[in-house]
Amino acid sequence: MSILRKNAINTSKVLTEALPFIQKFSGKNIVIKYGGSAMQNSFLRKSFARDVVLMKAVGINPLIVHGGGPQIGKALKNKKINYEFHEGLRVTSLEMIKIIQSILDNEINKDIKNLIDSWGGFGKSFAGKKLKFISAEKQKNKKLGEVGSVKKINKSILLKVLSSREIPIISPIGWSGKETPLNINADDVACFVAASIKAEKIILLTDVHGINDSNGKKISEISLKESKKLQRNKKIINGGMVPKLKAAIEALNNGVNYAHIVDGRVPHAVLLEILTQKGVGTLINK
Ligand SMILES: Nc1ncnc2c1ncn2[C@@H]1O[C@H](COP(=O)(O)OP(=O)(O)OP(=O)(O)O)[C@@H](O)[C@H]1O
Ligand SMILES: [Mg+2]
Known part of the structure; x- marks a missing residue:
């Protein structure tokens, strides 16, 4: 058999093996937190956008x-x-919040929309002062400055967009009654959104291969109960993993079925996680 023919057969095999997963997740909402670290490489950025457009094309609703x-x-x-x-x-001063909002709302959000559109998808930006999609309040810890937590989101507009051909792209900036916006950790936003719409899955893409245990070894799967124990161990869970694990646990406690912390440096990490059995990160299981 020629190599070309063998390749074609392999491709068909891969596609048909995805069938049960497509059937399982078709019509379901899947929240993907796209980490800053995982979106620095332009090849990975393009491939991520294409994967998301493919998901939408086969009937899954990514957000x-x-x-x-x-x-x-x-x-x-x-x-x-x-x-x-x-x-x-990030401890956020008034001077910093203006810069942060502009980067998130005007640069990163638009860049993702353009990439999605470039693959024939329909990105829909949820960003900016006009929309005020996220209502937020200032965190109690004064030391944090202009950092917020989510109080409410405009769920009806989000559900409407999700049921259309568009793919929502949410910037983690919150609005209170005040003029200046609030900086919210995007893991927190992803968790709140996933819980509000009772998403099937929350996938937190990041720049490490998953959650490491005390020996620095990747945990492939962990129960919700065990992950709560792990969360209390500050020697193992620190820095950016603190809000991430908290978000995963809260999402599962609030009706989301699966939470994954996934290595965004791996090409097609999201597709591997959804459409194959070869997940690449840490699965937190209810
Ligand atoms: N037990 C752990 N296992 C894995 N990573 C950990 C652990 N504890 C702390 N970390 C840190 O968490 C970091 C991931 O969070 P970080 O906030 O830096 O990135 P992100 O959330 O993907 O991106 P962004 O914050 O820009 O949205 C890792 O790079 C690692 O340094
Ligand atoms: Mg982070």
Whole structure:
């Protein structure tokens, strides 16, 4: 048999093996948190957008919540503004929030929409002051400055878009009664959105291969109960993993069926997680 013919047969095999997964997730909402670290490489960015468009084309409803950590870090450094993190959250001054909002709403959000559209998909931006999609309140810890937590989202508009051909792209900026917006950790936003629409899955794409245990080894699967124990161990779970694991646990506690922390550096990480048995990250199981 010629190589070409063998390749064609292999491709057909891969496609048909995806059938049970397509049937299982067709019509279901899947929240994908797209981590800042995982979206720095332009090849991976394009391939991520194509995967999301493919999901929508086969009847699954993906919804993207993006972060922007590395891009924000770079912009602040260029402006010689020092910053620090407190338990994975960026301490945010009034000077910083304007820069952060502009990067998230005007650059990253639009970039993702353009990529989705370039593959023949229909990206729909949920960003900016006009829409005020996320109502937020300031975090109680004063040390954090202009950092917020989600109070409410405009769920009806989101559901309407999800049931159309469009793919929602949500920027993690929140609005309170005040003029200036609030910086919200995108994992928190993804969790709130997933719980509100009772998503089937929440996938948190990041820049590590999953959750590491005390020996630095990847945990492939963990129960909700065990993950709560793990969460309390600050030696193992720290930095950006604090809000991420919290988001996964809260989503599962609030009606979401599966939570995955996935390596966004692996090409097609999202498709592998949804359409095959070869998941690439940590699955937190109810
Ligand atoms: N037990 C752990 N296992 C894996 N990573 C961990 C663990 N504890 C802390 N981390 C850190 O969490 C980081 C991931 O979170 P981080 O906030 O940096 O990225 P992100 O959430 O994907 O992107 P963004 O914040 O821009 O949206 C890892 O790079 C790692 O340094
Ligand atoms: Mg993070």
